[in-house]
Amino acid sequence: MDSVRFSFDGDQALAAATGREGGVSTGELASLNLSFEVGDDPARVIANRKIAADDLGFDFRDLVIPRQVHGVRVKVVSEHDRGRGADSSESGVAACDALVTSTPMIPLAVLVADCAPVVLYDPAQPAIGVVHVGWRGAIGRIAQKAVESMARELGCRPRDIRVGIGPCLQPLSLEVSMNEAMQAEGEFHQQPVVLYDAGEKPHLDIPYMVKQQLLDAGVWLKNIEDSRMDTLDAQRFFSHRGQSGAAGRCMGVAMLRAP
Numbered sequence: 001m002d003s004v005r006f007s008f009d010g011d012q013a014l015a016a017a018t019g020r021e022g023g024v025s026t027g028e029l030a031s032l033n034l035s036f037e038v039g040d041d042p043a044r045v046i047a048n049r050k051i052a053a054d055d056l057g058f059d060f061r062d063l064v065i066p067r068q069v070h071g072v073r074v075k076v077v078s079e080h081d082r083g084r085g086a087d088s089s090e091s092g093v094a095a096c097d098a099l100v101t102s103t104p105m106i107p108l109a110v111l112v113a114d115c116a117p118v119v120l121y122d123p124a125q126p127a128i129g130v131v132h133v134g135w136r137g138a139i140g141r142i143a144q145k146a147v148e149s150m151a152r153e154l155g156c157r158p159r160d161i162r163v164g165i166g167p168c169l170q171p172l173s174l175e176v177s178m179n180e181a182m183q184a185e186g187e188f189h190q191q192p193v194v195l196y197d198a199g200e201k202p203h204l205d206i207p208y209m210v211k212q213q214l215l216d217a218g219v220w221l222k223n224i225e226d227s228r229m230d231t232l233d234a235q236r237f238f239s240h241r242g243q244s245g246a247a248g249r250c251m252g253v254a255m256l257r258a259p
Helices: 042-056 135-139 142-154 178-187 206-217
Strands: 003-005 013-018 074-076 098-101 108-112 116-122 127-133 162-165 224-226 250-256
Touching: 003 042, 013 042, 013 116, 042 250, 074 142, 098 108, 098 142, 108 116, 108 127, 116 142, 116 206, 116 250, 127 135, 127 142, 127 250, 135 142, 135 178, 135 206, 142 206, 162 206, 206 224
Parallel strands: 074 098, 162 224
Antiparallel strands: 003 013, 013 250, 098 127, 108 250, 116 127, 116 162
16 A cells, blocks of 8 residues: 655654545445545445555544534534544544644544645654645634644644655645635735746645644644645646546544554
């Protein structure tokens, strides 16, 4: 199975993003589609999740996955939530795009196909998080809100948190409307978050927006790792835009390993 591992993935924490190869789905969803919401056979999705879990080192039945809405809600996950969203989308955490926890051996995941999977890990006050960041979430500062939640609810210091930004649409691939560009500029004053010379339409720089809000939250720049991988061009990942909406979903996943 193909995956991207961040530098802080290791004995203490899992921090990764999956690719699209190595599963059992077929056609436009070939082959490691991890979403129930794209018309795939549920049995194949579960088989793919088992493949990913076995490769990454967890039990797929423990997965916690939100029902993503491109919002800014952050959920603190406890033992009570173990397995929510593992075997169906209906059982997932409702109306949520970021999960954080300090409970070991609960894998948290978000599903993506162009949006950025952002993984958070605090080795000092052990805690992890995952964030689904599209252009709406980036403008709404959901990554910053996840860091703030880890600080407020889990006792983390932002300067200790390490961050991985997974494969997503890079600036030259993400066309947006003028209204969306203006929203981004309104939120990130004087920051170069919009490119106007990359094509006929404005282009948005989601990785830059994520980095800026992380810095605003108190995360140190040296602790932010950017994969710089473009889902539109890379054959390694599903792309909603590149496949005209007929795409499977990859997964950004994090877990505290057993102490």
